[in-house]
Structure formats: structure tokens, C-alpha cells
Amino acid sequence: MTHKAILTQKQSGVLLSYLNLIAKNIVTLAYTPILLRLLGQSQYGLYQMVNSVIISLTLLDLGFGSAYIRFYAKAQVSDDPDAERKLNGLYLLIFSFLALLSLIIGYLLVVNESRLFGTTLSVSELRTTKILMIMMILNVALTFISSVFDSNIIAHSQFKFQRSRQLFQTIITPILTIPLLLIGFKAISIVLVQTVVTVFFLFLNVRFSMRKLHMRFYFKKLDFSLLREVFVFSFFIFLNQIIDQVNWNLPSFLLGMLSGARDVAIFAVANQIKNIFISLSTTLSGVFAPEINEIVTTSDDNIRLTKIMTKVGMMQSTVLTFILGGFIVLGKFFICVWAGKEYKDAYWLSIILVVPFYVTLVQNTGYEIIRAKNIHQFRAVVEFIFSLANIGITVFAIKKWGLYGSVVGTVLTFVVVSWLIMNWFYQVRAKLNMFYFWRKVGVTLIPGAVSTTYLLIISKLYPIKSIVSFIGLGCIYTVIFVIVLCIIMLTNNWFDDIKKYTNRRGNN
Template sequence: MVREVNQLKIGSLLSYLQMILGAVVSLAFTPVMLRLLGRGEYGLYSTVTSAISMLSLLDLGFSSGYIRFYAQYREKGDQNGIARLNGFFLLLFSGLGLVALGCGLFLTSHAELVFSRGLTAEEYATARGLLRILSVNLSCMFPMRVFGNIISAKERFIFLRAVHLGRTVLSPLVMLPLLLMGYRSAAMVWVTLLFSLGTDLLFAWYVLRVLGEKFVFRGFERGAVRSLLLYTSFIAVNLIADQVNWNVDKVLLGRFRGTGEVAVYAVGYTLFQYYMMLSTSVSSVFTPRIHRIIRQTETDTAARRQALTELFTRVGRVQLLLLGLAATGVAFFGRAFILRWWAGPEYGGAYPVALILMLSATVDLIQNTGIEMQRAQNLHGFRSLVYGAMAVGNLVLSVFLCRRYGALGAVAGTAASMLLANGLAMNLYYHRRCGVDVLHFWRSVGRLCRGMMIPVFCGGALGWLVRDAGLGAYLGAIAVYTAIYGASMWHFGMDAYEKELFAGPVRRLRARKPIQ
């Protein structure tokens, strides 16, 4: 139990360290990359990566299915069943990798499906080269995915997060000198491929040599296969919806408005990605715990509802503490940051893109533990249907709006569909079917939000005062705002658990005696 708690705590800390260092490296790397590539090639690169990312939906929810079945076999102590499960999933993901390679090479040969206008012959050649390399990368990632799933299922979060941390920091540091040497976007995708292969091989070594996992490639029960397909079918719909919602805007902009507009959207989306990471780096370590709660409370509905509601609320409040600081900070200081200190004046449209995405996704991001709660109870079908409808609505709205309003129109379609799906439909479902007291959750969140009133007022004033100031005054205003936010949330928003969560490590560090 102690080791499990340490894995969760240290894994969470490493996740945040990865996020912080990744943000710092990216914030330093992105403006250099934008200037070396130019708006057109950066937009080309972003469109290609979005198109290839959509092929990752071929996972079809099998990664989540692996964790669910692994937990069942481990609960029974069935090591032979785990070995057969490992072998089956390695074969399954290998087949999916071949399908992904075929789809990627098809896109490579028909790049006009992604870019319908405005590209020169040289740009088409660049696009095909990027598509080819990224297709190979994706096809290799699929069979190796099972090793990361095993590490996650066994809750070895320290190793998992440490490897991702190293990759996050080292990858841009390798890309930068290659860009300076003139290798442009091709160098970036080659580095992506090499680091992906290195990470996957390291995971494979850890699983085979350190964890000693076995792989048996026959004997997996047909009944289990049917159960797996039934379980993952709705997850697959959800994954398709997610890929549409998060990648279709850039693909549509590339097709209807050109790569320059994609570049503006991509800069705003880059900031939004770090916003999402604030949330998911907390919730991702709770997946095994959620499945364990469900298994241990199969005969006690009241205990299950209490445990799920407590976890849902506690994690959501901590996520909102962090997201609230990030979203309000971007609202008050983000425009000057993007225009004056980071991307440059030609990317001014990225500010509303980032802010609209952040605000519209906040409800979903403070409730994302609920996704795994649905899956653990096999109740994820409704969410998949809702998100499928959301994806269709988003696609229709975005096609119309992006043609007329560019990046701002595309993000407006995404925001409207997210608010309807997450703000209304999913909250009703969590409350009525998933064993979560959503009314209790929102009452608790409302009490937390009281602490945001003073920071919002002060942040607006500070942002106005430093809108044309120098870098020193600008950074000073951000530091003052962060202090005001922390003090206000401490006194008017946070509960005893959250105060201990933040103050406990500091107090323990101070209590340590110096080495004599």
C-alpha cells in the first residue's frame, strides 16, 4: 500500500514536472521555430500532424480495454490469463499498426485530400515527405503501445512519467540545432520518430526484463474477445469524436483557408494543450484506483456512490484550482504575451482561439475522472453517443464558420458543441446513472469559486496597467497576480484537504533537520 501511494504521489509530481518543464521548453522553442519555419511551413507542419493524429483513432479503445481486463485477471491471480492477454494485445496492436501504415501511405499519395488549395509543388513535396515519416512513426507506435499499457496497469507511474519527462525535455533540444542548421520541418518529424522508437524500446525492456511479464500468443478465450469488442465499441466512437473535435479544425482550415490560418490556430491550440495537461496529469494516475473502487463496491451501491463522489469532487476541485489560475492569467495577460513576447504580431488571432478553447473545455477538464468511472462500470455508451453527436455538430458548424471567419469561426463551432455536450448532457448522466452526486460536486465547486472574485478584479486592473509596459513590469504583474490568486483561494476557497495537499510537503521539508 505504501509503495502504491508513493507511485501515485511521485507519479503525479513527475507529471507536473514534465508539464512545467515541457511548457518552459516549448515557450522558449516555439518562437524560434516560428521564425525559422515561417508561418506557411509551420501551418503545413501543423496540418500534417493533425491529419496523421486522426489515424490514431484506430486504437478503437483497446488501450482502455487492456487495463480493464488486466485488472480482472490480476484480481483473480491468473498469471496465465495475463500472459495470454499480453500476447493477444501485442498481435492486435501489430495488426492495427499495419492498417495505420496503409492509411498513412494512402494520404501520402493523395495529399490533395488534406490540402485543396494554395500549395506550390515544393510545398506538396514537403507535405508528402512529412506524411510518409509520420505514417511510419504511427505504425511503429501501435504494436509498442501494449508495453506502456502494461506499465500503467501495474501502476509503475514513476518510471512511466520519468521516461516521458526525459522525452519532453530532450526532443525540442535536439530539434533546435537541426532547425538552425536549415533542416526545417523534416528534421522535426525525424526527431519525433527517433524519440518515439527510443521510448517504446525502453518501455519494452522495462516490461520484459524488470517486470518479467510473459507473452503467450494463443489460447485467449473467444468469450473474452467478444466482451472486449463490446466494451471498446463505444470507446471507439468516443475516440473518433475526440479526434474530430480536436483535429478537424486545423484540417478544415488547411483545406479552406490555407496554411497561414492553420498556423494562427495552432499557436492558440498550443497554449490550450498545456491547459489540458494541467487537468489530465492529475486525473490520469487515478485510473487503476477507480477500477478498484468499482470492483470492491459491487454489492454496496451507497458506498460506491460515496466513494466515487468524493473522488470526483476532490480531484475536480484541485484541477479547478490550477485551471482557474491558468485561464484567468491568459485572459488578463495572454494577448500581450502572444503579440509582444512570444509568437509575434501576425499571430494575434491566436489569443481568442486559446481563450475560447480554455473556457469552453473547463467543465470537461474538471470532470474527466468521470470518463474512467463510466468505463469501469461499462456505462460509457451514452458518452460515446453524445460525443458522436457533438463531433457531427462541430464538423457541420466548423465547415460553415471557418470558411467565413477563419480560425475564430472554427473554434466557435468547437466551443459551442463542447458546452452543450459537457455542460448539460454529461452532467445529467453522471448524476443519474454513474453513481456521482453532481449537485454535491457543483456546490463544492461553487464554494471554491468564491476565492476567484478578488483575483478576477485585480487581474483585470493589472492587465490594463501593463498592457504596453516592458518585460520586467509585465512579469512582475504576473507574479503579483499569482500571489493574489493563491492568497485569495487559500482564505476564501480551499478546504482543509487542499491546504494540506499544498502546505504539507512544504512543512515536511522545513521539518527536516540539516545533515551535521
């Protein structure tokens, strides 16, 4: 692809990413209350609990999928004309094996589901759990096969197709699910639709990759030294995936074992809010991954890399602080109306989860950079060690404090690792100018801090008791945020010359 074509794809990808983000959030806000009311707390809790268990099978990916972009970039500059086809052949073999392995492990989970959940679930709930497990396991196996083609599409910077497909998937899934819920299929209908949609998009991925991108596979004379290199690189991404599972799915799983489906459902609502913030953050960073890998492969220009990380971080922080401040002010009333008063604890859980996670969310482009530099091993090892501690802390905290104890270990992990250790690593080892990064990103916190503080004072004097007051305070919050943001943008040069600042700090 030409530079102009890549730029066009990137622009389209960013636009479609934001459209997809808007669609996802609208679907989440509209779809979740429907699920809660049509399924009930028990069925919704069962679905979330089983999902937290089966989604762990995606760990079998071992980080291979995330590594594809880096090795594709290396294949492009290789002297071997078959390098790309060999890479594709190797990946198809790997993921076919992983799909088979996921089916075997999934079978073992299904036949032992009564041992996992028999103490907290009824006979009918166990029967539903078994059906959900079987269908989710099939879904995971198909996703493994699809990821080979999806990785190739991203490596070719075909964001227009990829983001359009994701947008369509976001919209079509609830449209197909709701009628099935209305005729009484309950939680099973959700997984049934997910599986059908997975099959359909597997077909679309294969068709686009083979016809449009001319993706080909070469299985003869495979370079098994490449397999070793891919495995070593991917292993530490795999550790990060384990950490993600521990941080986000372990609390739900442990609540299911130690507390029951009700607390799982409340935690799931808080997790939905947290996922909105994650989607707000990752929308941009994924689009820049191919460019980051190209820079590292060709020049390893730390100034350009820092500028990309800072630019993306500033945009992420501005959006995140606007949404987070608004949620702090309006979220309690919103949760009660959206999910129901029985889920009001999800308000505080959401804030406890999101605030410590902020640093990670505005720095996820940094992870793309250290992966491209192949120095991501340090973060993986550090986070893995802390995730082991997280397991023990979470078990103890749930037994002592119940629902709120489920987030204690995760919060402590993020504060130590993301706030302290990783900022040091980005500065010292990755040679990214974190003084410059936080000098710029820190300014974006001001509009949120000012507008949130002002609105909290108003809400104490005039509590939110109706939709009218909710909308009114929301509009006031937005106006104040925008005014302060505009003042800062006019008085502070957000994108000054990074080279001058870097030289001044002596971090060139």
C-alpha cells in the first residue's frame, strides 16, 4: 500500500472506531437494562459467571495473535520471497492446534461443572450452566481460527474493513438476541447469537483476506526457528493475558464460588461501566500499532514514538476525564435508573475500578511501543508476580468484605505496577520521555477536575431526583468542561516541539 492509501485507511479507521465506540456504548446503555430485566439477576449472573470461566480459554492464544503484526513487518523487509506465506502457514497451524486444544479443555470443564459450582447453584442453574459452557467453548474455538485472518487484515492496515465489520457486529448482535429473549430462551439465546455471528464473520474474514489481500499459506520448509522466535516473543504477551484474566475475570469467578450469582451480577454491571472506559481508551491505540511497528523496525526513533504516545494519550485522557467526571456526578442516579436500585453498589465499584486504571488507559500506546521494541518481557514478569499476589488478596478480601473485597487486589496491583514501576520503565528502558508525556497529559485533567468539583457542590445543594435534573446537571457539567478545555487549549501549546523539550531534559 502507498503512504497515501495507508493514511486514508488510518483516517477511516479512526472515524469508524469512534462510530463503533458510540454504537457500543449506546448498545451497552440500552441493551444491558433489557438483559437484566428479561433475564433476571440469577440468569444474568449465570451468564457472566460462565463467560468469565470460558473466556479464560482465550489464554491458549499464548500471545501469538498480538505478535503477528511485528513478525509481518519483519517479513516485509526479509530477503525470502516466501517469508509472508510461511508466516501465514505457521500461524494457521498454530491456531488450528489451539482451537482443538480449547475444545478438549472445554470438554473437561463441562463434565466437571457440578464440582466447580455445585455448592452455590441449583440443579436447574447447573443445567443452564452446562449448555452455556458448551456453546461458549465452540465460540472460542472458532475465534481462534478467525484470529489468523483478522491479524493479517490489521497488519495490512485495512482498518476500513475491520472497523466496519466490528461496527456491524456491535449492532447486529442485540438485534438478533432480543427477539429470542422475548420468546423465552433466556441466557442461552445470548450465546447462540454470539456463535452464529462468530461463524458469519469468520467467513467474511477468510473471504476478504484471500480475495482482497491475496493471503496465501506455505506449509513446506517451514522455518521452525521462526516458531521459536515467535513463541519467545509471544510468551510474555501471554503472561499479560493471564494478568488481564486475573484482574478482570477472577473476581467474578471467585464471587460465584464464595458469594453467589447476585454479587456476580452486581460486579458484572460495574464491569460493564469499566469496559466502556477501556473501549474509550483502546479505540485509538490499535490504529497506530502498524505505524509503531514500522517505526521501530526501520529507525527506532524515540522522539517520534514519544510524540505518538503523547498525542494519543492526550486525546484518551481528555475523553476519559470528561466521562469519568460526569459519571462521578451523575452515575449513582444513572445506575439506579439504568440497571435498577438493587445494583446501586455498582456505582462505587465502578469508580474504585476505573480511577486506578486511568494511568494504564492513557498509556496503552506505550505497551504497543515496548512490544514492537521486544522489551515487553519486564512488564509481563512484574505484572505476573503482582497478579499472583492479587489472587490471594482477592480471596481474603471477598471473605472479609464480600462484594467490595473483589476489587481490592486489582486496585493495589494497578497502583504499584502502572503508576510507579511502568512509568520508570518507559523512561529508563524504553527511552520514552515520560516527563514530556505527563507534562502534556496532566493538563487534560484540569477541565474534568474543575467541572466535577463544581457540579458535586451543586448536586449537594440540589440532589438529582428526576430525569430533568439529571439532564440539566449533565448539560451544566458539559458546558463548564468545554469552556475550561477551550481556555486551556488557547493558553497552553499542547503540541510544542518535543525535540526542544527532550534536549532540555537531556533525555535525547
